[in-house]
Amino acid sequence: MKLYEFQGKALFEEAGIPIPRGALVTADSRKDLFAPSAVKAQVLSGGRGKAGGVLLVSNMEEAEKAADSILSLELKGEKVSALLVEEKMDIRREYYLAVTFDGEARTPLFMVSPSGGMDIEAVADREPEKILKLPVDPLWGITDYKIRAMADFLGYEDKKEFAAFVRRIWKLFREKDAVLVEINPLVVTDKGLVALDSKIELDDDALPRQKALFETLGAEQLRITGQEGEKGGGTITYVPLEGNVGLISDGAGTGMLTLDLIRDMGGEAADFCEMGGLTSPEVMYSALEQVLEDKRIKSLLVVLIGGFNRMDEMAEGILKYFSDHKSDLPVVVRLCGTMEEEGSRMMTEAGYPVYDDLRTAVSDAVRFAAEGE
Amino acid sequence: MAILVNENTRVIVQGITGKSGILQTKSLLEYGTSVVAGVTPGKRGNSVEGVPVFDSVVQAMERCTPNAAISFVPPMFAKDAAMEAMEVGIELLVLTMEGIPKHDVLDILAYAEGRNIRVIGPGTAGVISPGKCKLGAHPSRMFIPGKVGVVSKSGALSYEVGKTLTDAGIGQSTVVALGGGPIWGMNQRDAVELFNDDPETEIIVLLGEIGGGTEIAAAEFIAKAVKKPVVSLIVGRSAPEGKSLGHAGAIIRGNKGTAASKIEALERAGVHVALSPAQVVDIIRKLG
Numbered sequence: 001m002k003l004y005e006f007q008g009k010a011l012f013e014e015a016g017i018p019i020p021r022g023a024l025v026t027a028d029s030r031k032d033l034f035a036p037s038a039v040k041a042q043v044l045s046g047g048r049g050k051a052g053g054v055l056l057v058s059n060m061e062e063a064e065k066a067a068d069s070i071l072s073l074e075l076k077g078e079k080v081s082a083l084l085v086e087e088k089m090d091i092r093r094e095y096y097l098a099v100t101f102d103g104e105a106r107t108p109l110f111m112v113s114p115s116g117g118m119d120i121e122a123v124a125d126r127e128p129e130k131i132l133k134l135p136v137d138p139l140w141g142i143t144d145y146k147i148r149a150m151a152d153f154l155g156y157e158d159k160k161e162f163a164a165f166v167r168r169i170w171k172l173f174r175e176k177d178a179v180l181v182e183i184n185p186l187v188v189t190d191k192g193l194v195a196l197d198s199k200i201e202l203d204d205d206a207l208p209r210q211k212a213l214f215e216t217l218g219a220e221q222l223r224i225t226g227q228e229g230e231k232g233g234g235t236i237t238y239v240p241l242e243g244n245v246g247l248i249s250d251g252a253g254t255g256m257l258t259l260d261l262i263r264d265m266g267g268e269a270a271d272f273c274e275m276g277g278l279t280s281p282e283v284m285y286s287a288l289e290q291v292l293e294d295k296r297i298k299s300l301l302v303v304l305i306g307g308f309n310r311m312d313e314m315a316e317g318i319l320k321y322f323s324d325h326k327s328d329l330p331v332v333v334r335l336c337g338t339m340e341e342e343g344s345r346m347m348t349e350a351g352y353p354v355y356d357d358l359r360t361a362v363s364d365a366v367r368f369a370a371e372g373e
Numbered sequence: 374m375a376i377l378v379n380e381n382t383r384v385i386v387q388g389i390t391g392k393s394g395i396l397q398t399k400s401l402l403e404y405g406t407s408v409v410a411g412v413t414p415g416k417r418g419n420s421v422e423g424v425p426v427f428d429s430v431v432q433a434m435e436r437c438t439p440n441a442a443i444s445f446v447p448p449m450f451a452k453d454a455a456m457e458a459m460e461v462g463i464e465l466l467v468l469t470m471e472g473i474p475k476h477d478v479l480d481i482l483a484y485a486e487g488r489n490i491r492v493i494g495p496g497t498a499g500v501i502s503p504g505k506c507k508l509g510a511h512p513s514r515m516f517i518p519g520k521v522g523v524v525s526k527s528g529a530l531s532y533e534v535g536k537t538l539t540d541a542g543i544g545q546s547t548v549v550a551l552g553g554g555p556i557w558g559m560n561q562r563d564a565v566e567l568f569n570d571d572p573e574t575e576i577i578v579l580l581g582e583i584g585g586g587t588e589i590a591a592a593e594f595i596a597k598a599v600k601k602p603v604v605s606l607i608v609g610r611s612a613p614e615g616k617s618l619g620h621a622g623a624i625i626r627g628n629k630g631t632a633a634s635k636i637e638a639l640e641r642a643g644v645h646v647a648l649s650p651a652q653v654v655d656i657i658r659k660l661g
Contacts, residue, residue: 101475103556104587106482138479139487179475206474208449235471239616252553253527256582256608256618261649263611272618276471277498277510277528278393305532307498307510308393308469337512337532338400358533359651 001202004042004224006084007217008181008198015172017165018194022086026224027071033085035063042082042224043075046199047119051075056088082224089194094185095154096120096131097166099173107135108173110142110166112150116185142170158192165193176213177206235276235283238290243268245369246297246329248287250275250304250314258303258362267366270297278308284317292325298372299330301365303358304337311335311343319350330368334361375502375547376522376567376574377465377491378441382506385433385463386411387454388445389421393469397445397510398422404507409437412454430454430461441465443499443508451495452477459490467508468494471554478556485558492558498528498550511535511548519544521657522568524561525580526551526587530608534580537650543657546574561591569599576602576657579644583609583618584630589638596642603644604656607632610648 003011009019023032024042033039041053048054053075055066063085073080094117102109113131115123123130132153134146144163151162173181182199207214237252245262247269249255255274262269273291275283292300304314318333334355335343344354355361384401388394389411399422401408408424410433417428427433430442442463446454451473458466459481466485473481473495485492493500499509504518510528515536521543525531528550535548549564551557561579568574577599581588588607595603610632612618636646645660647653 101479101556103554104560104585104590106479106486106556106558108479137483138476139483174476177474177476203475205448205472206476209474237618239613239618241613249529251527251529251532252618253525253530253580253582253608254533255529256527256612257530257533257606257650259612259618260608260610264648272612272616274618277496278471305512305529305536307512307528307532308397336536337515338510340512359649 001204001214001217002044003198003200003202003217004044004082004221005040005198006042006082007220008200009084009195011172011176011200012195012198015168017168017172018192019198020086020089020194020196022084025067025083025085026081030067033060033063033067035060036088037063037085038088039063039066039070040084040086041070041073041075041080042084043078043080045076045078048075053080081226089187089189089196091187091189093188095156095188096123096184097169097186098180098182098184099169100180100182102135105135108138110134110136110146110150112154114154116187120184136170138174142166156188161192177203177210179203235279236287236290237272237274239272240294241269241271243270244296244298244373245365246270246291246294246300248273248275248291248300248302250279250306250309251277254303254305258301258358261359261362262301262366265363265366267369270294281313281317281320284314285321288318288321292327292329297329299332299365299368301361302331302333303361304333304335306337306339309337310339311337312339312346315343315346318352319346330365330372332361332365332368334358374571374573375505376564376571377493377500377547377549378502378506378508380505382441382465382508383407383409383437383439384508385409385430385437385439385442385458386424386445387430387442387458388447389413389424389426390416390419391445391447394445395421397443398424400510401443401507404513406506406508409433409439430457430463434461439463441467441508443467443469445469448472448474452481455481455492456484459484459488463490465491465508466493467497467499468492468552469497469499469510471496475556478554482556482558493549494552494554494557496554496557497552498531500547500549502547503545509550515539516548517544520546520573520575521578522546522571522574522576523548523578523580524551524564524568525549526561526582527553527580530580530582534578534606534650534653537654538657541654543654546571560587562587562594565591565594565599565603569601574601576604576660578653579603579605579639581605581607581635583607583612583632583635586630588635592635592638592642592644595644602660604647604653604660605639605644606647606650606653607635607639
């Protein structure tokens with residue numbers, strides 16, 4: 001779950017991490033607007049500054065105008081419905097600080113840079129030496145010598161203040177099951193370090209043990225935007241594409257392989273839809289609902305190879321869908337693996353041919369789609 | 374020989390009394406895997422498919438001396454179960470479940486790394502050494518004993534290529550799936566190294582996908598240290614940029630993680646690159 005800046009800052013405040021004084025303002029409730037201030041669009045995507053989503057104002061008239069202008073914006077498809085209005089800071093330096101994890105190195109990772117305030121990916125591309133990356137053993141936690149290394153790299157003098165700051169970030173990262181805590185910029189002011197921005201993403205897999213937190217944050221997002229946030233959970237990945245062969249698979253690897261084979265054989269997939277390797281008739285059914293909503297589809301290709309996944313259950317889902325939704329669409333089902341005899345029998349008895357060889361299945365699905373055009 | 378699992382592997386099933394645990398224990402036993410015990414807290418004295426169930430790994434260790442574990446423990450309890458198995462002396466741990474909180478996965482892998490314990494997964498289909506031992510979900514008929522070692526990130530793709538090899542009469546020494554999550558234990562390079570040292574493996578098949586850089590790391594290792602022929606298939610050549618295709622890592626960002634960049638690195642390392650499972654078979658036939 002991605003958090004808005006104001007939500008991340010509330011977590012910062014709770015954790016004792018300094019933030020600017022600020023107020024949340026929405027279209028319906030603008031009474032808390034103040035000036036001089038920074039008026040900032042609350043959106044989940046990045047790059048709002050360049051798109052006019054952050055304005056500095058010196059008086060109330062400017063503040064009202066800035067609020068009007070930002071509240072009418074749509075940033076990367078996201079309508080702005082809330083603003084964070086914050087006191088202006090006396091900024092001496094701008095750092096970058098983040099903690100996340102490096103999946104390939106299997107460890108949490110701190111990243112700091114003295115070149116904060118800008119697009120960090122651009123810094124990483126052009127001046128990688130300006131980013132310090134420090135892996136952290138999660139069982140040891142963040143150690144003093146690593147904190148010193150970060151402070152030295154940034155050239156920050158008050159080591160004690162910096163250590164307390166980093167320890168609070170680490171604690172928040174661990175205790176809230178965050179996968180990303182990013183502060184860009186982390187500013188140096190006359191009063192010390194202040195988190196001027198916040199980007200936090202929580203681990204959806206931790207929902208069961210962070211229920212109260214997720215519920216509070218989710219309700220907040222709903223209240224402000226009028227829309228449910230991104231939902232975690234669900235095992236279906238659905239990516240719409242340009243072609244006319246509807247594709248469903250029960251594994252990302254075979255799904256991608258099938259995508260390649262479809263193209264190699266002269267066809268184009270209408271989508272990439274993958275259900276995960278341990279699924280159920282209900283998931284199969286909803287995958288069919290989702291994929292077949294696309295009316296450009298001229299043939300359907302279901303590629304199943306069961307390990308944990310049971311083929312009798314997959315057949316059950318497919319047959320239930322087509323008994324609820326009569327259709328003339330050519331359906332090609334490649335089905336093998338766990339409980340394949342039972343699955344094949346169910347499909348065959350219902351009048352659907354079952355394929356064992358993937359190439360033959362793909363080639364037929366591509367041919368049927370071409371014939372249907 | 375083979376790698377990771379063989380006829381001497383003695384397995385405990387953690388979470389043996391759950392739905393997946395029961396079903397998979399049956400399938401492991403049918404394959405001939407030596408499942409010596411199961412563990413579910415509070416279920417001591419029961420048995421599943423004739424396998425005795427204990428409350429703790431310690432009890433199972435005292436009586437049955439297992440050396441490997443496969444876990445079907447629900448995600449919220451998976452870390453505790455994994456830590457228990459590792460502390461008691463399990464050397465190989467297969468974590469099948471998806472959805473384990475990421476901080477828990479990080480803890481498990483950090484603990485394992487400090488003790489040289491091998492962790493496969495999480496979110497993995499596991500490993501099979503055909504004819505000897507299956508510690509995962511691989512459909513039995515798709516694998517026969519032989520000399521080709523296969524490593525794959527994706528479980529389903531490891532079945533697919535296993536099936537294609539088997540249909541062509543080409544057997545495998547071991548087939549291992551690493552898991553599709555954003556953080557995982559054993560990687561391609563580790564598996565390639567084990568295959569390289571395994572006398573029974575003559576040809577290595579490396580199955581990869583778009584996104585991330587672990588195939589590139591494996592390619593660098595192959596160029597440096599691997600003498601055996603390596604055949605590779607990278608899936609997702611036709612994937613659109615910027616879209617995540619199911620696996621957490623399977624996304625193309627800019628020029629990073631594209632199939633083309635991986636294929637180039639592999640070819641530079643002397644790897645034979647196939648574009649489909651059928652081509653993997655063709656190349657192996659030519660090699661062999």
